Amino acid sequence: DGGITQSPKYLFRKEGQNVTLSCEQNLNHDAMYWYRQDPGQGLRLIYYSQIVNDFQKGDIAEGYSVSREKKESFPLTVTSAQKNPTAFYLCATTHRTSGSSYEQYFGPGTRLTVT
Amino acid sequence: AQSVTQLDSHVSVSEGTPVLLRCNYSSSYSPSLFWYVQHPNKGLQLLLKYTSAATLVKGINGFEAEFKKSETSFHLTKPSAHMSDAAEYFCVVSDRSPGAAGNKLTFGGGTRVLVKP
Numbered sequence: 001d002g003g004i005t006q007s008p009k010y011l012f013r014k015e016g017q018n019v020t021l022s023c024e025q026n027l028n029h030d031a032m033y034w035y036r037q038d039p040g041q042g043l044r045l046i047y048y049s050q051i052v053n054d055f056q057k058g059d060i061a062e063g064y065s066v067s068r069e070k071k072e073s074f075p076l077t078v079t080s081a082q083k084n085p086t087a088f089y090l091c092a093t094t095h096r097t098s099g100s101s102y103e104q105y106f107g108p109g110t111r112l113t114v115t
Numbered sequence: 116a117q118s119v120t121q122l123d124s125h126v127s128v129s130e131g132t133p134v135l136l137r138c139n140y141s142s143s144y145s146p147s148l149f150w151y152v153q154h155p156n157k158g159l160q161l162l163l164k165y166t167s168a169a170t171l172v173k174g175i176n177g178f179e180a181e182f183k184k185s186e187t188s189f190h191l192t193k194p195s196a197h198m199s200d201a202a203e204y205f206c207v208v209s210d211r212s213p214g215a216a217g218n219k220l221t222f223g224g225g226t227r228v229l230v231k232p
Contacts, residue, residue: 040224042222043159043220043222090159103161106160
């Protein structure tokens with residue numbers, strides 16, 4: 001899990017409530033990512049940020065919002081507009097290893113259950 | 116555009132026998148390819164990666180994978196399965212085209228490995 005912290009590990013919310021998932025890193029990596037994982041599926045990209053104060057939509061951004069006010073932090077808010085919010089959420093950072101080669105490091109994840 | 120297909124959603128092997136997890140990819144540019152492992156309710160751990168150096172890549176825990184451009188494949192193997200190998204495995208492609216924003220990764224659907232005693 002390296003230097004990426006996600007809290008809490010398990011989160012329960014009622015339908016209609018917004019909820020914010022925390023992601024903190026001490027790796028000094030510039031780029032951070034949020035993925036969603038559903039059973040039987042690979043990870044799908046929600047949002048990513050390559051630098052402080054800048055972020056981009058991924059493949060499934062609807063119903064989510066993010067901020068990147070500090071290099072170390074990239075919180076994800078799951079809004080009430082997200083139709084199926086129950087999932088496992090993974091935060092990641094990217095490190096350039098050489099030239100155009102990159103590696104991604106993943107946090108331990110937060111399992112969100114909305115009822 | 117890039118995509119990844121993991122040909123088996125589940126693989127069951129006996130302890131001590133070989134493991135083969137199949138992965139095919141498509142990419143518009145010369146790709147980087149990765150295998151990650153995920154144990155239940157955990158994050159993903161990098162097993163190995165290919166980035167245009169040697170086509171046979173050795174990773175952690177005795178795993179290796181071979182990049183075959185002609186077959187657009189990157190299958191993962193291990194000669195002898197251990198009980199601790201029971202997990203889900205993801206094949207991942209990263210498009211290294213110029214300006215590939217944020218080095219987005221595309222994940223396969225995953226292969227769940229069951230190891231029988």
